[in-house]
Amino acid sequence: MTPRERLHAACNGAAVDYSPVVIPYHAIFLRDHWEEVTGEPWWKTSDGNIASSVQVERDFLEATGMDWTGIGIGASRQFRETHSASVRDGVPYLTNTVTGEETELRHWPRSGDHYSVNCASVTTLEDIERVVQVRSAREILDSGLLDGARAVVESVGASHAVYAAVNHPSWTYTCFGFENMMTNMVENPALVHALSERMCEKAIEEIKAFAAIGVDFVWVELCLVGRDSISRSAFREFVTPYSRPLVDVARQNEMITVFYVCGDVSDRLEDLVSVSPMCLSFEESKKGFCVNLDAISRVVGDSVCLFGNLDAIGVLENGSDVLLAREIERLLEIGNRTGKFVMSLGSPVTPDTPVGRVRRFGELTRHLSTR
Numbered sequence: 001m002t003p004r005e006r007l008h009a010a011c012n013g014a015a016v017d018y019s020p021v022v023i024p025y026h027a028i029f030l031r032d033h034w035e036e037v038t039g040e041p042w043w044k045t046s047d048g049n050i051a052s053s054v055q056v057e058r059d060f061l062e063a064t065g066m067d068w069t070g071i072g073i074g075a076s077r078q079f080r081e082t083h084s085a086s087v088r089d090g091v092p093y094l095t096n097t098v099t100g101e102e103t104e105l106r107h108w109p110r111s112g113d114h115y116s117v118n119c120a121s122v123t124t125l126e127d128i129e130r131v132v133q134v135r136s137a138r139e140i141l142d143s144g145l146l147d148g149a150r151a152v153v154e155s156v157g158a159s160h161a162v163y164a165a166v167n168h169p170s171w172t173y174t175c176f177g178f179e180n181m182m183t184n185m186v187e188n189p190a191l192v193h194a195l196s197e198r199m200c201e202k203a204i205e206e207i208k209a210f211a212a213i214g215v216d217f218v219w220v221e222l223c224l225v226g227r228d229s230i231s232r233s234a235f236r237e238f239v240t241p242y243s244r245p246l247v248d249v250a251r252q253n254e255m256i257t258v259f260y261v262c263g264d265v266s267d268r269l270e271d272l273v274s275v276s277p278m279c280l281s282f283e284e285s286k287k288g289f290c291v292n293l294d295a296i297s298r299v300v301g302d303s304v305c306l307f308g309n310l311d312a313i314g315v316l317e318n319g320s321d322v323l324l325a326r327e328i329e330r331l332l333e334i335g336n337r338t339g340k341f342v343m344s345l346g347s348p349v350t351p352d353t354p355v356g357r358v359r360r361f362g363e364l365t366r367h368l369s370t371r
Contacts, residue, residue: 004216006018012278021344068160069160073140074148075145163217168221168225169203181224204245227263240274283347309344312348328343
């Protein structure tokens with residue numbers, strides 16, 4: 001079986017030669033491990049260089065041995081035609097070839113950067129359309145924003161699965177800020193619903209565009225929706241209604257949805273299953289809450305494919321090979337019982353985890369799932 005065939009089979013409960021294995025957030029992994037993964041200069045894709053982007057994804061698959069890679073919305077065709085990245089005196093620059101304006105490129109910080117919403121961008125219904133720009137799938141495709149992604153699919157998609165991430169419509173905190181998101185659910189629910197509906201429209205069009213270029217999987221991240229953040233009644237009012245439309249449009253386009261749900265999900269598993277995502281993925285236990293995949297599997301049964309939530313810090317980064325193998329075996333046992341399972345991590349690979357360790361994760365998974 002090819003990695004792509006293996007992933008599709010596992011998600012549908014069909015027989016596989018061994019367990020598929022993936023890592024979430026491959027873009028974060030590349031950010032933190034770029035020089036270990038590829039010989040392409042980090043600045044070379046800044047002008048939307050498609051050939052370089054394709055090579056990076058091929059190098060990622062070769063270096064890690066994972067069964068999928070990820071793509072996203074990139075630079076427009078107009079941007080690529082009017083910008084060029086180059087190095088002068090050892091310093092990389094992005095040059096606007098029309099105006100001659102140069103911008104010095106800075107290497108992104110390892111481990112990422114701090115993100116905060118200090119001032120809400122949406123305070124009234126009138127703000128929503130201005131702040132949340134919705135482009136139709138046709139507009140996304142015609143502008144060339146997915147030309148690079150299409151090239152990746154054409155290069156590796158016959159053998160490996162390709163996923164794209166979309167924001168769940170519950171990401172209202174990106175416009176409200178955290179505190180206003182929490183208070184608006186109580187004091188101004190109509191505004192929350194209106195913003196969520198607009199975000200849902202945006203996500204649907206992005207899914208349609210990804211489907212048009214042959215993407216297999218849609219990774220939908222749900223943050224601040226667990227028991228540790230909001231009540232179950234709030235989850236049912238502000239999260240559930242905007243989940244099913246994403247699942248439906250993906251299914252209509254023969255794509256597989258993976259809902260990655262952060263936080264404590266112990267009291268809302270039935271609600272998650274009710275919207276019928278093909279796959280569910282969860283964090284590992286941390287931050288004071290427990291995510292017991294064995295207990296979860298006994299609630300959801302074979303209604304969905306479960307992704308493993310191996311501990312990215314305690315096991316993958318800091319654990320011994322013996323501990324890594326033991327945890328893989330424990331998760332595989334859960335997968336064998338449910339019949340639908342993909343080995344994965346509960347969180348992104350940490351910056352201090354060597355690429356070789358990620359490759360070992362895949363090798364052990366394949367070895368242990370064929371015994």
